[in-house]
Amino acid sequence: MNRGFADNDSGSSVVEFAILAPMFFAMVLTVFDVAIMFGNSVMLDTAAQDGARAVRTGYIYENVGDLSNIEGTAxxxxxxxxxxxxxxxxxxxxxxxxxxxxxxxxFD
Known part of the structure; x- marks a missing residue:
C-alpha cells in the first residue's frame, strides 16, 4: 500500500530549520547585545572611578594628556x-x- 504524501519526508530538515533558525539567531544576537551592554557598564564604572580619583587626588595618569591649564581644586x-x-x-x-x-x- 502506497501512502504517497504521508511517507514523503524530503524537505523536513528545511522546515525544521525554518522554524528554529529565527529563534537561534535571536538568541545569538541577544547574547551579543547583553555582552556589549555589560562591557559598556564596566567601562563607565572604570571611567567614573578614574575621574573621581583624579578630582580627589589631583593626580592624572600619564596617558590622559596635558592638564596644565587646570588650576585649583576648590x-x-x-x-x-x-x-x-x-x-x-x-x-x-x-x-x-x-x-x-x-x-x-x-559628597559629605
Missing amino acids: EGDPGQKMMFETAACASIVLIDCDSISYRVAR
Missing part, C-alpha cells in the same frame, strides 16, 4: 569638572563622551 571650581571629564573620557573607548551626563559635586 569646591565649585570648574577645574574639578574639567579634571573629571578629562580623566573619565580618557578611559572611555566605544562611547561618545559628549553623550554622557554627569555631575561633579562634593
